[in-house]
Amino acid sequence: MEWIRRETIGHGSFSTVSLATTSGSSCKAFPSLMAVKSSGVVCSGALRNERDVLDDLGDCSEIVRCFGEGRTVENGEEIYNLFLEYASGGNLADRVKNSGEALPECEVRRYTRSIVKGLCHIHGNGFSHCDLKLENVLVFGDGDVKISDFGLAKRRSDDEIGVEIRGTPLYMAPESVNHGEFESPADIWALGCSVVEMSSGKTAWCLEDGVMNNVMSLMVRIGSGDEVPRIPVELSEEGRDFVRKCFVKNAAERWTAEMLLDHPFLAVDDDGDESGSLRCGEEDEALVSPRNPFDFPGWNSVQSPVNESVTFGSLVRSPEERISGLVSEKVPDWSESCDWVNVR
Numbered sequence: 001m002e003w004i005r006r007e008t009i010g011h012g013s014f015s016t017v018s019l020a021t022t023s024g025s026s027c028k029a030f031p032s033l034m035a036v037k038s039s040g041v042v043c044s045g046a047l048r049n050e051r052d053v054l055d056d057l058g059d060c061s062e063i064v065r066c067f068g069e070g071r072t073v074e075n076g077e078e079i080y081n082l083f084l085e086y087a088s089g090g091n092l093a094d095r096v097k098n099s100g101e102a103l104p105e106c107e108v109r110r111y112t113r114s115i116v117k118g119l120c121h122i123h124g125n126g127f128s129h130c131d132l133k134l135e136n137v138l139v140f141g142d143g144d145v146k147i148s149d150f151g152l153a154k155r156r157s158d159d160e161i162g163v164e165i166r167g168t169p170l171y172m173a174p175e176s177v178n179h180g181e182f183e184s185p186a187d188i189w190a191l192g193c194s195v196v197e198m199s200s201g202k203t204a205w206c207l208e209d210g211v212m213n214n215v216m217s218l219m220v221r222i223g224s225g226d227e228v229p230r231i232p233v234e235l236s237e238e239g240r241d242f243v244r245k246c247f248v249k250n251a252a253e254r255w256t257a258e259m260l261l262d263h264p265f266l267a268v269d270d271d272g273d274e275s276g277s278l279r280c281g282e283e284d285e286a287l288v289s290p291r292n293p294f295d296f297p298g299w300n301s302v303q304s305p306v307n308e309s310v311t312f313g314s315l316v317r318s319p320e321e322r323i324s325g326l327v328s329e330k331v332p333d334w335s336e337s338c339d340w341v342n343v344r
């Protein structure tokens, strides 16, 4: 395939994302405009994992489509490139940020429905995403959203030796913090955090305290006791109940994606219209959104390799040891994602 790298449209911890245009008759099978996610070949493990997972997942209209991979040499460096369908609306985190406040509930429902459908497909095929957050949900020109960024995704059977932390601290489930479990229920917890964020304009756990500026205390709050993120008052009772089902602390009792798909918050009638108590327009009047220009902290995705020195010779660590391992001497500047404490 002949293609040209165009402007950069996104950066992540693992890659740079650019626009790519194709040309030539050999490219008829591909769209003329794609997104290309690139990293140096030597550190392309997450990208190659993403490609394998997307291949295994196959077609799903709620998951970003992959058109294949390729290698280039640019400025003397060998680059691994993954070609994806291009989402012209960017990511949902930016969509919330740019709106300056909470999204209307009809939008939250619509996006949540798509995310849950995507999760049903992912979990039904034996995978967990492990890094679900609004930055990893892409918005397309027609307003549809799709789950993206499968760099940390894993198969249920994957051996976890070598990894004790993956994902983004703010979205981490109690069982991930306490026991290093990253299975489908952890994606559901992250879904709850995402719904809170869309419907309040603020990240989960930051609702009461302003910026949660200490990873250690965040981990303790997530991992211990009965506390869950505050459920936004802006949501309808259906929405609040939906979020409560995601924030069940015991992973075994948390609702699954399939159960959530039947929740009244996501109910649709045969025409695809919402059948919930409030419809778009009606709820705009009912919604009192906080007008707080809160700037989201850019929590980074992490995957921490375990080695003997940090595991005290054992892969089994107490919650206290696990949480202590996340503490850094470095004083972070939470306003810049690149300065966030990296617990990879």
Ligand SMILES: Nc1ncnc2c1ncn2[C@@H]1O[C@H](COP(=O)(O)OP(=O)(O)OP(=O)(O)O)[C@@H](O)[C@H]1O
Residues within 6 Å of the ligand: 009, 010, 011, 012, 013, 014, 015, 016, 017, 035, 037, 064, 084, 085, 086, 087, 088, 090, 091, 131, 135, 136, 138, 148, 149, 151, 300, 301
């Ligand atoms: N297919 C796409 N179309 C349009 N924009 C995209 C696409 N893929 C990624 N982006 C943009 O690039 C950003 C970074 O992409 P992505 O999250 O996949 O990278 P990453 O290196 O895996 O990042 P991280 O793991 O830190 O979340 C996204 O938040 C989004 O804004």
